[in-house]
Amino acid sequence: YTTSGGLGGGLPAVRRFSDRFEILNPGPGGTHLRAVKHIRKRPDPEYGWSFTLLTRPRPGESVCGDKGAIIHDADRLTVILADGLGHGPLAAEAAERAVHHVKTNARVPLEELVPMLDDELRDTRGAAVSIARILPSQHAIHWLGIGNVRGCLLPPAQSHERQTITFTNFNGTVGASPDRYKVLTYSYRAGDWMVLTSDGIKSRWPEGATRLEKHDIFSLGKLLLDEAAQPRDDASVLVGRAVR
Template identity: 35%
Template sequence: MEALNEATCLPLAEDVEWVRVEEPAEVGRVRRVATTLAERLAFPATRIAEVGIAVTEIATNLHKHAREGVVLVRSVRGTTQAAVEVLAVDSGPGIADVGLAFQDGQSTTGTLGVGLGAVARLADRYAITSRPGRGTALSARFHPRRGDLPEIPEDVAAGITRAIGGEEVCGDAYAVRRSPGRMVMMMCDGSGHGPLAATASQAAVRLFCELGPTAPEDLVARIHRELRGTRGGAVAVADLDLVGRTVRYAGLGNIGGAVLADGQKKGMISVPGVAGYQARTIRAFDYPLPEGAAVVMHSDGLTERWTVEQDDDLMTAAPLVIAGALLRDAGVRKDDACVLVGKTR
């Protein structure tokens, strides 16, 4: 969950439920979760029905054509407006021709393509990345009234969280603060799992959103002090200078960070320690931020062994689908997981 101060850290995203789609009944469960959320957000009845149609198409495709399909249903809130957002990820055969798949009535045998035309018509915004033989990640956002001019800005950053099995809350959290020419990303992995870990990570989020412009190393130091008396955790801050094309990164503990550019992954350095307990030295490091680059941060709920390739469409995908694909490819099931992606223009 992204629990953010509305004055400084918008939009606010809440991951409502992950649903694994392996049986026909789970298609109905995805629809119910999405339409219930739309009702809670005061969508008109006709729009709730449209959300149900689109989400049913997405989940049906996962059941019929994909492997290991999962759907995340979440809300995205601005100051006065809220949207329903759906992320579907699978390890299926992928889609050879994504453009063709989004045309009504089009499908290729064995691919996740049926019904995507309805999704494109009914969603206010959608994005997809698909790699033949490796799977598909699709996101779709629905505003209360189709075609509304969105208050919620176009995504230049997006994150997702997933709790370890058996827990209702994730001990990892993230936040993003935007200003002209600059974007600052923060992630905290609360030690352990469950509510106490979440308490630590949410304390880090609150402090981050309350503070004004602060150097990443100073932010990490402040969060380290703030987490005393909690379980503590790993924390990292990435300050993206979108004009000067640099990213300044400070990490304490095992938050993974990398810059993706030109088909390469450049790792960013975090120093050993536990925020709230032990921090001998907190340092920041500067890295180039080429045009079109993406900055990825993740908790140790993902392995570090993921890679990108020069011709991979993941490099040009929307932040949310990048996050979903990385969680699919590198996620560790026996841990809380969090992925945060920020992109340059």
């Protein structure tokens, strides 16, 4: 409410002008506020998923060696997160080339895509690459992870009978002839979260990140980037949620 005689320019005004306004306390650090205003009418998420991608270069670097993309193609979504080895411009080049190659070959089966991607990165530092191909009509995720870009599928906060699924990755570097990999399939339901992180994000998440009922995709990604990023590496977070 607005106090009688006040200017009306405080939090009540923010609330009135927001499409979404929440007062949260996700854990240590005090009270958090979240206000969202859409510039234009918000469309329904394509293919039943909403995504956000956040990256941060290693402190002192001008470019981030982690790159990612969400690719819409006919009846599927392809999500990629690539971490070029090391940091700086050469790492960024390797990751960018990996993402570009996947974008231009979005309909190639994942098993066939890896040798092509490996050839593409042969003259670079190489990269850790994880790809999730989502088939909404089947509520299925085809996953292929090589290196240390982690992925997981989290059920909604109110779900008690289902556990978090950690996607399986294989050792190796794309661009250095990884010799063992396999496409794995996971099923998802409406409301599930999918989170991909480079190794610049600590595997142990801050307490507030596990309270999913307090988050949307952006606030979860930002919390991980702000509070779980390694101080001496590039860091990236890709968060998606199945809305149907």
